[in-house]
Amino acid sequence: MKTFTMLTASAVFVALAQTASLAAEVHVLNWKGYGADEPWAIAAFEKATGNTVINDFFNSEQEMLTKLRTNPGLYDVVMINAAFNDQATSEGLIEPIDASKIANYADLGADKSKSPMLNHNGKVYGVPWVWGLTSIAVNDKAFDKTPTSIQVMWDPAHKGRVVLRDDALEAMQFGAIATGQNINNIKDLDAVKAKLTSLMPQIRTFWSAENDWNQMVAANQIDVGTYWSGSAGRAKKNFKLPVTFVVPEEGAVGWLDAFSIPKGSKNVAGAEAFINYMIDPSFYVQWDNKVGAPVSANTKAVAQLPADSFNRAVLGDPKVANRIQFQAPVPDDVRQKYLQIWQELKVNVK
Template structure:
C-alpha cells in the first residue's frame, strides 16, 4: 500500500532531522600525538567513535619541542595532547594545559599510585596529566648482526659496528645516554666533559640519526644498521607487527625511562570528548588489544598490565625488579640545560659524514 503523501513527507522530515541532530552532536576530538602511537590505530578510532559518537581528528609531531610549538601556535585547536611527563612542567608554566577532572575518567582509579602521584603531573593537588604508558629508550639490535645479544652499552662503540650504529636525533636523550655510558645520573650530569668525550668517540660509529619509528625500521629492513638506541614499545612493534629481526636490549649500565601522559590543552573545545578519549586510551581492553595486534609500551594502568599473559614482555621483563633497579626516569630540565645539551649535540653532529 502506498503511503499517503503527508505521512511520507512527515516521515522523511523526521529521518532527515534525526540525521542532522546526530551530525550536530557528533563532536570532533582533536588529538596531538606521535604518529603510529596507539591513538591513531584505525580499529581503535573506530571503536571509540562507535561507543561515544565523537569523531577523532589526529595531528602529529616528531619531537617534544615540535609538540610544544604546535600548542603555542594553535591555541584552542587541540582537545587532547600526549606529553612526555618530563615536559609537563614547561607546558604548565606556559599555561598550555589545564587541570583535569579525573572524576570524569573512571579508569583513572586503576592507574598505579606511583605514576598517578608523579609530581611531574600533579601540581598543587591538581592533575595536569593522566599517566598512559611508560617505557625505555634502551638499545635494539638487528638480530642478523649478533649470535647472542650484547649486555653492555659499550657495544655501540665496538669497532665491528663502525658505520652501522644509529642514535635518535635528540640532544637531551643523547646527553642522557652519554651520562649512562660514563656512569652518571641522567638527571644530574656532573661531568659534561666526560659525556662530550664519550659521545665524540661514538660519532665515527654512526650510520645516521633517526627521529621516527619508520626511520629505524626501514634501516633494519634494509640491513643498514646493527645496533642503536630505540624505544621499548617501538622495538616490540617492529618485531610483533612488522616481523623485523629486532630485539630490545636493556644494558647492564641502565637505560632512560620515560612516562607519557595525556593532557587537555587550555582552550580545548571538547573537554567531555577529551575525557572520554583519555578514559578509552587507559582502558585495559584497549591496551591488551593494542599489545596483541601492534605492540606497545607498558600501561600505567595496573589492571591493564595484569590482564596480559604472565610471560608477556611488558610483565615479565619490564616488571622485573632487576630491570627496575637499572633504569632512570627522565625528570624535567631547565632551559639553560636544554640549550647547553643542544649546543653540544649540534657540535658533535657536524663530524658525522
C-alpha cells in the same frame, strides 16, 4: 568501568557520549603511529562515544609545545611526555583535569598517577598513559649472542652500522648512562661529550622516525642503535623484524607519556572520554597483541598480558626496574647547552 569491547560501549562511555553530544569532534595533538591513532581503535572510540577524532601530529616535544602556543583553543587532547608537563603547565598551555570523570583513572599505578611531574598545586594536569625505555636494540643477524652492555655501540666490529636518534636530550642522557652518571644530574658533561665524540665514527646516520629505524634493519644496514622499547616490540611483532631490545647492565632511560587537556578545549567531555578509552585495559591488551606497545600505566591492563610477555616478565622484573632512570624536567638553559653540544658532535659525522 570494568570492561570495554570493540563492539559495545560501557555505560560510562554512553554517558560521556551524551555529555559530549553538543561538540562531537575531538581534536588530538598526537605522535603519529603510536597507538593513540590506530585506525581500529579510533573507529571503536567513535562508535562508542559519538565523537569524531581529528588528529594532528608532531615529531618532537618542542614542536608539540609550539603547536599548543600558536593554536590556542584548537586541540582538546594532547600527548605530553611527563618531563614536559611542568613546562606546559607553567606556560598555561594545559588545564586541570577532573580525574573523577575518567573512570579508569582509579586503576592507574599510584607511582605514575601521583607523579609530581603530572600533579601541580593539588591539581591533575596529566593522566599517565604508558611508560617505556630508551635503550638499545640490536639486529639479531649481527650477533651470535645478544649483548648485555651499552659499550657494544663502541665496538669497532660495528663501525658504520650504529644509529642514534637525532635528539639532543636523549643523546646526552644516553652518554650519561654510558659514563656511569645520573641522567637528571650530569656532573661531568665533558666526560659525556668525550664519550659521544668517540662514538661518532661508528655512526651510520641519525634517525628521527620509527619507520626509519625499521627500514634500516629490514635492509640489514644497521647492527645496533638507540631505540624505544615499544617500538622494538612493534618491529618484532608487527613487522617480523629480527630485533631484540636490550636493557644493558649500565641502565636505561625511562619515560612516561601522558594525556592532558589543552587550555581552551572546546570538547572537554570528549577529551575525558578519549583519555578514558586510551587507558582502558581492553584497548591496551588489543594494542599490545595486535601491534606491540609500551607498558600501560593501568595496572589492571598489564595484569591481563601473558605472564611471559616482555612488558610483564622483563620490565616488571625488579632487577631491571632498579636499572631504570626516569627522565625529569630539564631547565631551558641546560637543554640549550645539550643542543649546542649535540650540534657540534653531529658536524663530525660524514
